[in-house]
Amino acid sequence: MKNILRLALRAIGVWATALSLFSAGGLHAQSFPSQPVRIIVAQAAGGLVDILARGYATELNRLWDQPVIVENRPGANTIIGAEAAARSAPDGHTLLLSNSATISINQFLYKKLPYDPERDFALLYNIASSAYIIVVNPSLPVNSLREFIELAKRKPGEIAYGSFGLGSSSHLETEYLSARTGIRMTHIPYKGVADVLPALARGDVQMALAGIQPAIPLLKAGKIRVLALTASVRDPLAPDVPTAAESGYPGLNLAGWFGFVAPAATPRPILDKISGDLAQISNRRDFKEKTIMRGGLVPLLQPPEQFAEYVREERARYSLLIKNLNLNLD
Structure with a gap:
């Protein structure tokens, strides 16, 4: 008894x-929130992720009636920003607008990563994916992807390409493109697309992968040239740009993604509130069209469970790609 x-x-x-x-x-x-909220962006100001974060900051500020500040912490393939977010107080007042490098790639490139993407972060909401356009400096005597590949084959190692950083998705996807097409280029890493595109326009590098929206001003000014889109269908923002498949290179469907995460120890009710509020904003037609799709992104709009499944598939894909490329950045 x-x-x-x-x-x-x-x-x-x-x-x-x-x-x-x-x-x-x-x-x-x-x-919640009881104080200003910051969104950490692990890329330089002016790039696609930064523009997206500022769009959400404006809407969250209206919804929460609290200041929502975007804090740029670029460098080290998003590790600087990711570590800052992971070490933040787990109270919902610090969010990270993460990407594939932060959550799906870095753990396979660095043995001494200062954060654990699986243990340190709770997935909140996956916003969108972004196919790349293949852009070159106009000094290159090429007007199509096929002409570029042929030129690169004649000049192995002589063409330099810029990426968003060592081990970034643009680095890995460019190496994948090179392996698939049988070319070899020299890699020059930068801190983000906001640094890569000016370098390309100056001629510091001759080729890069970029999102459509950040590249539009330089394309209109004739300072860079677009060759192809790495998606299965043409993009409404650039309807005259052929896909890689249309250019004779099927299978080059290369894309990154962007989603919100928070420190893992954040209380579940707060995580649920943030996720729900992000979904509410993202599913508004005006926001979706003006902020997400206008930026050349394909809406994913995945709540935590779907986001988690998406990340599992991405980790499996990048793990195999990095192993095949024999990349290690420690």
């Missing part, structure tokens, strides 16, 4: 503790 009573009291204690934690989390969620 005493054992039964002891077990019953223990069960009541566990239940009471769980109830108090749930209630506390619920109260936190009701009062």
Whole structure:
């Protein structure tokens, strides 16, 4: 009888503790946010991720009636920004607009990564994917992807390409393109697309992968030239740009993605509130068209469960790609 009573009291204690934690989390969620919120962007200002983050910051500011500040922490293939986010207080007041490098790539490139993408972050909402356009400096005597590949084959190692950083998705996807087409180029890493495109326009590098939206001003000014789009269909923002498949290179469907994460220890009710609010903003037709699709992105709009499955598939793909390329950045 005493054992039964002891077990019953223990069960009541566990239940009471769980109830108090749930209630506390619920109260936190009701009062969230209680101070300014920052969105860490691990890329330089002016790039695609930065523009996207600022669009969300404006809408979250209106929804939450609290300042939402974008903080750029570029460098080291997003590691600087990711580490800052991972070490932030797990109270929902620091978010990270992550990408494939942060969550799906770095763990396969660095043995001493200062954060664990699986342990340190909770997935909130996956916004969109972005196919690349293949752009070159106009000094190159090429007007199509086929002509570029033929030129690169004649000049192995002489053409330099810029990426968003060592081990970034643009680095890996360019190496994948090179392997698939039988060319060899010299890699010059930068801190983000906002640095790569000016370098390309100056002629510091001769080729790069970039998102459509950040490249439009330089394309209109004639300072860079577009050869192809790495998607299965043409993009409404650039309807005259052929796909890689149309250019004679099927299978070059290369894309990055962008999604919000938070420190993993953030209370579940707060995570649920943020995820729900991000979904509410993202699914508004005006926001989707003006902020997401206008930037050349393909909406994914994935809540946490779908986001997690997407990330699992991405990690498997990049793990194999990095192994085949024999890349290690430690």
